[in-house]
Amino acid sequence: MESEKYKHIQLGKGDVGRYVLLPGDPFRTDLIARYFDEPQLVAHNREHKTWIGKLDGVPVAVTSTGMGGPSAAIAVEELIRCGADTFIRVGTAGPVRCPEDCDRYDGVIVTGSVRDEGTTVQYVPIEYPAIANRHVVEALVQAAARKGLHYAEGISQSKDSFYGELDPACSPEQARLLQRWEAWQKSGVMCSEMECAALFVVAALRGCRAGAIMNWGDMDKTIQTACDAIRLLIAAADQANG
Structure with a gap:
């Protein structure tokens, strides 16, 4: 299999470097790739579209995961097999704690994530936590602070049903x-x-690092912050390697 393209992302071993940004939307990969040096579209199959490029001279990539945990888990599994080990999800989210969060924070x-979805129970019992890597979180926090942006730090709810949140009255549940929903609000x-829990669990089980930065709709700030976080992680790796 190592000499072949993996079925879903249509990439093979060595086609990507260790750092990968993960939006859900395939069209959003085009926006993110604009921030790379030497961007090159290398694959687009189903919901998975990949550009490669460089940041500070180091190979990076952006691959869309599609919507939901199943397709996100597939993308991450195959990207790891191609050589990636550090992931940052770049996406949009809806506020839970209070609607005013949209005005108070950039995102x-x-x-960490509430595992309110079905993908990760196919990997590990529900008691296992879905936690972001602390080094990736710290890089995102530093990158946002250097830009003067105000991102909250906290827990997401990862779910499977978009309309279960948006229009619960349409469901017999x-x-x-x-x-x-009230429980999530009261617990902060x-x-x-829809994807963080799958990303965090799969990455942790495979010995990789993952984080996520979410916004309410303004993608440019979030993309720039994620790219700057990758630069910080690159610099930290260079320092660790002497």
Whole structure:
């Protein structure tokens, strides 16, 4: 398999470097690639579109995961097999704790996720936490601070049903959905999205690093912050290697 292209992302071993940004939307990869030096579109199959390039002379990539945990897990599994080991999810989310979060913060740097989805239970029991890597979180925090941006740090809810959140009345599970939403609010969950739990769990189980930065719709600030965080991680790796 090492000499072949992996089925879903259509990339092979060595096609990407260790650092990969992960938006959900394939079209968003084009926006992110604009911040790379020497950007090159190398694959687009199904929901997975990949550009490669460089930041500070080091190979980086951006691959779209599509929507939800199953496709995100597939993308991460195959990217790891291609050589990646450090991931930053770049996406949008809805506020949970209070609607005013959209005005108070530029978004959320996710430190961990509620596993309110079905993908990760296929990997490991539900008691296993979905936690972001502390070095990736710190790089995102530093990158945002250097730009004077105000991202909250906190927990996301990773779910499977978009309309279960947006329109719970359409579901026969309305009462349970509303009750659980209230529980997330009372427990300080910052935002709701669909991929972080899968990313964090798969990365941790494979010995890799992952983090996420979410926004309410303004992608440019978030993309720039994620790219700057990659630069900080590159610099830290260079320093560690002497």
